[in-house]
Amino acid sequence: MAIINDIRTGFALSNPDEKLFGETLPKTGEIQEALKPMILSASGWRKVFAADGNEESTTEKLTCADSYLSAAMASVFADYMITLTGKESPIVLIGMDARFTGPAMADAMVRVLLTKGVRIRYLFISAAPELMAYAGQSGDVDGFIYISASHNPIGHNGVKFGLNTGGVLDGGQAAEMIALYKEFLSRESNIARLVEQVQKADSSEIRKVLNESPLWKDEAEKVYQEFTAEVISGQKDPKEQNVLLRRLKKGIQVSPLGVVSELNGSARTLSIDKSFLEDLGVRVKQVNALPRQITHRIVPEGESLNLCRETLEAQSAEDKAFQLGYVPDNDGDRGNLVYLNSRTGKAEILEAQEVFALSVLSELAYLDWAGLINEKTAVAINGPTSRRIDEISSIFGCQTFRAEVGEANVVNLAREKRAEGWQIRILGEGSNGGNITYPAAVRDPLNTLGALLKLLTLRTEGDKQGLFHIWCSRSHQMDLYTENFNLTHVLASLPAYTTSSAYEKRALMQIRTTDHSVLKARYEGVFLEEWKCRKDELKRLWGISSWEEWNQEGTTSQCGVGAAYRSGSEKGGLTILFKDKDKKNLGSIWMRGSGTEPVFRVLADWKGRDGRAEDYLLEWHKEMIRKADGFLDSEVKG
Structure with a gap:
């Protein structure tokens, strides 16, 4: 029979009668070679899946080895879900972004899941917040596979896994899935077994899953519409x-x-x-x-x-x-x-850090407007989020808590703090843009727009102050308030900070070592020597009198120097926080190896609009990292 196409887009989904693998099995060496470039982290599993190897490719085809990797993902997740839920036939959503290789990856996954007895609701192209809202709000979905490489180039692809919490797997669950996946792929005996499962999938069942897709997509949209109203309000x-x-x-x-x-x-x-x-x-x-x-x-x-x-x-x-x-x-x-x-x-263009600052300002002012703000209200953020957020939060009498980079880390930190009695309505990664507004567990541009709509439309009426009025009053900036304000007025009232963009070239470094524990130890040594040499200059130029080191891992943030304040492979973020003579925060430098790309990310954040300070700190920071990396290089050669 013919290929089945999606009725909304006309895009090809699958030919259920076509066998995915030929007579020749994928070879162990080919599979391991295909696995090598894949980044496996709590934020997602990603690599170039386009068959021609071009990261900007629009081909819809996968190599045989990549079809096997996709099938193996579904096999491991199916076993994980069956064990976790205790159900013989858990319900799993499959959705994807608009990349060209998504349907081919899903084709392999659908066939495996069906042979495992999993009940599939196939949404095809569905925004991640939509699919995750459906998973969390439907009441009967057990988990999801979302095929995406997020912001990576179009030839890349990958997956995010989640349960019915409305978000991705937490750090511990993600680590367990990664270990299971690696173990599965290491066993050569699994190749013939998995290929047999894929090949014997019932074509009529595949056809049924694909033909039902529009119904589930419509239901997901309805649930998402209702959930968005709940989140914004x-x-x-x-x-x-x-x-x-x-x-x-x-x-x-x-x-x-x-x-x-x-x-x-x-x-x-x-x-x-x-x-x-x-x-x-x-x-x-x-x-x-x-x-x-x-x-x-x-x-x-x-x-x-x-x-x-x-x-x-x-x-x-x-x-x-x-x-x-x-x-x-x-x-x-x-x-x-x-x-x-x-x-x-x-x-x-608004910088990502500014967008997040506006959202935090709006949501905290909204809590104040609604009479819901209290002494146990806080904001959960990641390590490289600008200290501007700490300043905004303190103006509302709120705390900030920091986690390691990664949406799952920030979401889980917020959950932990809520369990301790904290009210955390807004959280996110200022360095990456977007915000997560509770009860959502994933970033969503509609929630960002919702925050700004509230800020711009909930205006002062009689004795009831509007959101911007509340902010100006609390921050002692009533000279900036006007009844006919717009977003330009709001932006002018934000605490001034200059922060490196996470995606500009000067904020990316190539590091030769993969042992971050050794690199960080070397960096600390270099920094201490540099501090001795530069402390007078730093005080004269920028008013820096002291510093603290902070290490973010998972949902924790610890102050202290050395490996005792880190754990495991030490791949979390490291921040040096600079203070003035009165111990007030002036700025910071931060570094961390990316979990989703083969790069090392660095950042400088400085209070005020003096771009020279941010540039000075960032270049000095990079110079110290290069020295630490150079030490490592010398040791290898020696």
Whole structure:
């Protein structure tokens, strides 16, 4: 029979009657070679899956070895789910972003899951927050496989696994899955067994799974729509949700708002963005709104926001209501913003750290507005998030808690703190853009937009102060408050910080060693020597009088120097925090090896708008890392 195509997009899903593997089994050496470049971490499993090996490829084909790797992922996860749930036939969602190799990976996975007795709900292209909301809210789904490589180039692909918590596996669960996967692939006897399972999958069952896909996708969208209303309002009761949503709608009627949605062919092209915003009265202009209509690099940083910026500027010239624009990555779980600067009339790109700061400001002010803020309110963030967040939080009388980089780490830190009695409504990774608003457990650009809509529309009425009014009052900046404020006014009121972008070239380094424990020990030695030589200069130039070292691993952040404050392979983040003579924070430098890319990330964060300080600290930081790496190189040669 013929290939089955998705009814919404026309894209090919699978030919159920076609055997996935030929008569020749994939060889052990081929499988291990295909596995070598794959990064396996709590944030996801990723590599180039395009059969031609080109990371910018649009081919839909996989190599035989990569089809086997995909099948093995499903086999290991099926066994994991059956053991974890105690069910013979757990329900598992399969969804993907808009990459070209997704259907081929899913084809291998569907066949394995069916032979294992797993009940599959196949969503095809679905934004990650949509699929995860469905997993967490449906009441009967046990887990999910999401096929994506997030912000990596289009020829890459990979997976994220999750349960019915609404988010990905936590660090311990992810480590267990990685160990099981490696063990499975190390056994040559598994090759023939797994290929046999794939080959014997019932074509009628495959066809049924694929034909039911539109029904499950529609249900996922409905659940996501309802869940988004709950997240933005902070209310479980639909009646209370509607009170807030009606208030937003009324505010937008009084002060019209337009948003440019430049979707870059992502999974969000098939989600609720347009309908949800338009239901609130927001005017929406969509660009690149067809799946796989990818016209620029996927990571929504820097130049990737230029098209959105240009479109917003042009749209605003026709309709002054247009003030905002956003660009998601391919799986749609993060998105960065552009805004119209009312003082210049030009559209400008917001840095990821600024977007997160605006969201935190809004959500804390919203808690204050609703009378829900208290002494045990906090924000959970990652190591390289700007200290601007600490300052905003302290203005509201709130705490900040830091975890290692990785969405799962921040989500789990927030869960741990909630179990201790803390109220954590907003969390996220300022360095990566986007925010997670409780009860969501994943970043979502709609929740970022929701935060800004509240900030711009919940205005002062009589004696009831609006969100921006609350912020200006608490931060002693009433001179900046005006009744007719817009986002330009809000941005001007943020604490001033200069922070390296996580995705600019100067924030990436190639490190020759993979032993981060030794590298960090060497770095600490280099830093201590450098401090002795430079402390007078640092005090004279930047007012730095002292420092602290912080190490973030998983959900912990420890202050101290040396391996005693780290554990295991020591692959977490390391931060040097600089203070002035009064022990107040001035800035920091941070480093960590990426868990999803073969690079070492570095960052400097400085209080104020003096880019010279940030540049000085970043270059000095990189120089010390190179020295530490050089020591390692010398030891190897010796």
